[in-house]
Amino acid sequence: MTASTRLPYLATAALSGLLFGAGLYVSQMVDPLKVLRFLDFTAIPSGGWDPSLAFVIVPAIAVMFVAVRIGRRRNAPVFASEFNEPEFHHIDAPLVLGAALFGIGWGMSGICPGPAIALIAFWPPDLLVFLVAMFIGSYAGALVIPSGHDRRLALAR
Amino acid sequence: MDSFSPIPALAGGVLIGLASALLWLGNGRIAGISGLFGQLLPPARTEIWRLVFLVALVLGALAASCRLPGVGVGGAGGRPARLAARPAGGSVPAPLWIAVSGLLIGFGTKIGNGCTSGHGVCGLARLSKRSFVAVGVFFAVAIVTVTLTGIV
Numbered sequence: 001m002t003a004s005t006r007l008p009y010l011a012t013a014a015l016s017g018l019l020f021g022a023g024l025y026v027s028q029m030v031d032p033l034k035v036l037r038f039l040d041f042t043a044i045p046s047g048g049w050d051p052s053l054a055f056v057i058v059p060a061i062a063v064m065f066v067a068v069r070i071g072r073r074r075n076a077p078v079f080a081s082e083f084n085e086p087e088f089h090h091i092d093a094p095l096v097l098g099a100a101l102f103g104i105g106w107g108m109s110g111i112c113p114g115p116a117i118a119l120i121a122f123w124p125p126d127l128l129v130f131l132v133a134m135f136i137g138s139y140a141g142a143l144v145i146p147s148g149h150d151r152r153l154a155l156a157r
Numbered sequence: 158m159d160s161f162s163p164i165p166a167l168a169g170g171v172l173i174g175l176a177s178a179l180l181w182l183g184n185g186r187i188a189g190i191s192g193l194f195g196q197l198l199p200p201a202r203t204e205i206w207r208l209v210f211l212v213a214l215v216l217g218a219l220a221a222s223c224r225l226p227g228v229g230v231g232g233a234g235g236r237p238a239r240l241a242a243r244p245a246g247g248s249v250p251a252p253l254w255i256a257v258s259g260l261l262i263g264f265g266t267k268i269g270n271g272c273t274s275g276h277g278v279c280g281l282a283r284l285s286k287r288s289f290v291a292v293g294v295f296f297a298v299a300i301v302t303v304t305l306t307g308i309v
Contacts, residue, residue: 004184010209012183017210019176020188020274021217027169028162030218031230032241033309037160039299040309055166056173057277063174064282067181077185084185086280088270091290098269099276099294105261106295107302108254110241112273113266114190116259117211121219122231122238126255130240133256137263138195145268 009079024118027056032110039107094145165228177278180210189275190214191266244306265295 003009024030037043037050076082088095106112109130111119116134119127177188184206193207218231226234243254266272269291271280276295280288303309 004204004206009184010206012179013186013206013210014213016176016180016183016188017213018217018220019172019179020190020210021214021219022221023169023172023174023176023217024214025169025218025221025231026172026225026228027166028229029169030238033239034160034229036241036303036309039303041300042304043309050160052160052162052166055163056170057273059167059170060174060177060278061282063171064177064181064278067174067178068282071182071185074182077181078183080183080185082185083181084187086187086270086285086287088287091287094268095270095287095291096294098265098267099291100298101261101265102269102272103265103295103298104302105258105265106273107299108261108306108308109258110308111258111262112190113194113262114214114272114274116262117190117194117214118218119231119238120215121222124238124240126240126252129252130255130259133259134194134263137260137265138191138267139198139263140260141264141267142195142200144264 003080006079012079020114021118021121023056023060024115025121027052029053029056030115030118030122032115034110035106035112035115036110039110098141162229173274173278177274177282181279187275187279189271189279191263191272192270192275195263195267241308244308269295 028034034050035053038053040049043049071083111130113134116130180186180188193210197203197207222232222235226232228235230236230238240255243249243251271291276288276291281292
């Protein structure tokens with residue numbers, strides 16, 4: 001039995017997911033229209049801009065920042081043998097192009113992947129269309145890039 | 158500013174931060190939702206914890222909407238959740254607009270290795286150079302996209 005199938009590991013994943021979903025509901029980031037009201041900077045002069053998203057992401061980063069500091073003083077997480085640090089370090093074209101394409105999609109709908117999953121709880125019309133499309137897009141991305149994990153790593157490290 | 162809600166936003170942000178902190182310190186994993194979602198099925202190696210996390214995420218939103226009804230959208234006490242309509246005056250059918258958005262988000266987050274959670278929360282907290290670039294790009298592009306489409 002590998003570490004990732006043991007009960008404490010799965011329970012941690014479950015509790016984390018529960019907190020994440022609750023946070024998305026409480027912060028109302030599950031509402032794509034609210035996210036769009038943040039992204040609509042043209043509403044700033046008229047006073048109609050909704051800065052809520054910034055008030056969500058800043059404390060989230062702050063809490064995680066502390067956790068990362070705590071983690072650096074430990075050799076390993078509690079229920080696994082190592083911290084899975086991202087392997088890529090350099091800025092490369094897939095990163096910038098991918099972020100830009102994500103930005104276009106996000107601006108079209110106000111939905112990012114976390115809220116897309118959380119919205120399953122409330123099942124608005126057309127959500128299934130969105131989820132299937134997101135999965136196909138993700139799958140296509142995995143086929144296109146990396147063309148070999150090691151090659152990508154050699155480029156981006 | 159009728160919809161600005163700083164207190165629920167801060168509280169929700171702390172919950173999302175705690176969720177990310179727990180997954181990192183407990184299991185050594187980044188709470189990046191696009192990555193978790195994109196690696197559910199082959200060619201990625203299916204790992205049960207990803208499914209557990211995502212199911213719990215749905216249940217967490219549902220449970221919170223029952224315990225704290227009427228915060229806004231969702232649940233029995235809230236306004237019904239709905240996706241944004243396509244821009245007014247456009248001739249594109251709404252489901253097609255949503256599908257294109259979903260395709261771009263799935264593809265972009267896969268090749269860019271992250272979304273608002275993985276790059277935005279975890280990456281910035283780790284002071285990752287790649288995440289600072291990704292977050293700057295996707296926020297800027299999203300803001301321009303909203304301006305150009307006039308979807309709000």
